[in-house]
Amino acid sequence: MKKSEIKQFKQKLLDLKEELRVFEASVEANAEPVELDQSKVGRLSRMDAMQAQQMALETKRRRQDQLRSIQTALRRIESDDYGYCIQCDETMDSRRLKVDPSSAKCIKCAD
Numbered sequence: 001m002k003k004s005e006i007k008q009f010k011q012k013l014l015d016l017k018e019e020l021r022v023f024e025a026s027v028e029a030n031a032e033p034v035e036l037d038q039s040k041v042g043r044l045s046r047m048d049a050m051q052a053q054q055m056a057l058e059t060k061r062r063r064q065d066q067l068r069s070i071q072t073a074l075r076r077i078e079s080d081d082y083g084y085c086i087q088c089d090e091t092m093d094s095r096r097l098k099v100d101p102s103s104a105k106c107i108k109c110a111d
């Protein structure tokens with residue numbers, strides 16, 4: 001892969017990382033504890049609230065996974081391993097990296 005291409009992917013990864021960080025910060029700021037006091041909320045809305053909390057946890061977990069693969073990708077750039085599949089060591093299709101610059105495996109190894 002060309003140096004200029006890697007530079008572009010690096011910038012994209014850094015942008016993504018920043019986006020996630022900003023998003024995370026705004027979520028934390030807006031997070032409200034779920035009201036579980038039975039006298040204040042009905043059974044159904046309590047279940048709704050718990051479901052919403054569950055979903056929020058799930059998306060948070062996904063964001064953390066994403067952040068981890070971005071950081072790993074950035075480390076691979078530093079060590080000149082970027083652009084190669086971590087499983088079969090083949091060159092990655094740059095079209096794939098354009099869709100998701102943090103992907104670590106080629107299409108064949110991804111599934």
Ligand SMILES: [Zn+2]
Pocket residue numbers: 085086087088089090105106107108109110
């Ligand atoms: Zn592969």
